[in-house]
């Protein structure tokens with residue numbers, strides 16, 4: 251018997267030893283008996299020495315040997331992720347596999363995908379008459395090479411019936427889809443900046459090279475990715491193209507299909523049907539699919555011919571997973587590119603400060619696109635409306651209402667944008683702009699109205715609510731963080747006859763709601779859209795030419811130090827929504843702090859100015875990316891239980907579990923969103939400038955968490971390395 255160490259989908263750090271008569275290749279999927287059930291497992295190491303009594307080692311029940319094993323690079327990636335995020339290897343492995351491969355059943359190889367090619371007779375046929383423009387385009391695409399059905403549909407919606415017809419006439423043959431095919435020429439001639447960016451990346455092919463592509467919305471980043479992708483695909487390598495959840499729309503997929511009609515594409519995201527996802531995963535693994543387009547989970551796709559990674563909108567928060575294996579797909583993507591020795595392009599109009607910092611330090615190469623690519627599309631104009639000492643009508647200034655009325659009268663479409671994500675109630679001085687920081691650490695204080703206190707959610711320092719501003723003596727301090735309910739009502743009154751539509755999580759819970767809304771908007775049936783960050787990204791609305799931002803200031807008082815960064819990114823994105831067609835858009839931002847660096851940079855639409863100022867502030871406060879952070883979280887039916895559990899571990903540290911001196915420990919404190927799904931959540935922060943010491947400390951914490959979890963059954967705990975949620 252040969253012993254094998256297997257990864258199982260259980261919350262334990264160990265691998266499990268099982269026996270099999272032959273040595274199995276590492277990465278093979280198998281089924282084994284475990285706790286009275288048959289479960290799936292992955293061979294991690296073969297031919298190992300028995301660590302337990304060999305009589306107790308059970309045989310592997312079934313070997314799925316017709317499936318290709320997960321390759322060494324994939325296993326190294328998972329090994330790294332499990333170690334870096336301090337998560338059990340077996341659970342990490344199974345989190346990275348699609349549903350079909352998590353089960354103790356063999357999976358059928360994906361059916362051979364079909365494409366159509368011109369037959370011998372077809373090749374001698376004349377093209378369809380030129381007045382059928384799309385029909386002609388379809389025919390021309392077939393002349394270039396094999397076309398899959400989705401690619402054909404992207405060219406012409408009537409493709410299914412046309413292809414059938416042509417096939418019946420004997421002009422087409424059905425064949426197995428090839429991974430690679432001809433690249434049609436780009437629809438655009440790249441401008442100089444685009445050309446330079448594309449060339450720089452192409453010149454770096456063949457080795458690891460990380461690039462940050464900074465370009466304002468509409469500057470043609472996507473065309474740059476496509477240009478590089480075309481070259482890499484033509485060289486027979488695979489491309490991994492990661493997008494935020496919300497950007498993976500049918501429109502974008504159609505754009506990819508149109509651009510790469512003869513390239514087999516796998517689409518991997520959490521909304522895809524489980525069966526289809528498993529098949530696309532297997533196609534990518536086997537090399538049948540050359541291009542993988544997907545959301546964060548696609549970073550775990552096994553790709554043996556990886557030649558390029560693209561992460562679009564790299565700053566987007568959806569690349570961070572906040573449950574189970576808490577990974578940052580952007581960071582893992584960089585790791586993968588390094589492992590595969592290929593370039594990676596991180597693109598954004600407003601890069602994450604982490605990436606910008608790396609670009610500033612030369613760790614990433616910065617590529618910039620400074621102009622809108624489409625000459626007709628002018629930049630929107632951003633205006634700051636100073637609303638200090640103004641009487642507001644349910645949040646609206648007189649200037650804002652007048653603009654909305656005027657725009658409606660002229661037939662324009664407006665958007666009222668409410669920023670209220672992720673900032674806790676705070677106190678500030680409306681006269682001088684003073685905010686209340688914790689005297690003991692770099693966090694801002696959170697307002698607890700009922701307890702009449704300001705509290706630090708970082709170190710738990712508390713103080714009574716101050717009556718006067720310590721800076722200017724103003725006695726009228728303002729609370730922010732609430733009050734956006736009556737916006738819609740106010741609009742209906744101010745704009746009688748206008749179609750006002752509110753978009754929030756409740757009104758657009760389902761996908762078809764979005765589709766319906768887009769249809770109404772495209773049909774011109776919406777005059778004013780009211781909504782939150784859900785509106786910032788994704789779809790373009792041609793008629794939208796005025797955006798009003800109502801309550802942006804809250805972010806600047808937020809206890810979440812990333813709030814200004816998110817605000818800036820969101821407002822730039824919102825601004826990019828305005829006037830993408832021929833008429834330039836206008837953006838009006840109401841603020842009490844018009845001189846604040848964030849708003850000044852926003853007005854100038856100057857991301858580098860914002861990022862450099864914000865990084866300087868982060869540096870002086872010792873915040874990421876100048877420090878490394880991990881959050882240890884516990885949740886329980888009550889806050890006191892969660893806090894007591896974490897405190898117990900801190901007390902235990904005196905007994906030989908001392909943290910390294912470079913590490914500071916804060917808490918336990920409640921999370922900003924303390925209550926979730928009937929449980930209350932507390933956390934401890936570990937912070938330091940040395941990654942190695944941080945990981946060592948997390949390891950110590952983990953031992954103690956493991957030890958005490960057995961006596962505290964009501965507690966659930968987790969570790970979040972590089973958390974973005976506070």
Ligand code: ADP
Nearest residue numbers: 438439440441467468469470471472473623624
């Ligand atoms: P981004 O991804 O930076 O937002 P896109 O690549 O989507 O920008 O380009 C914005 C618009 O400009 C698209 O309609 C695109 O087709 C067009 N475009 C991009 N590059 C060029 C170019 N070189 N010449 C003409 N139009 C271009």
Ligand code: ZN
Nearest residue numbers: 688691706709
């Ligand atoms: Zn504090």
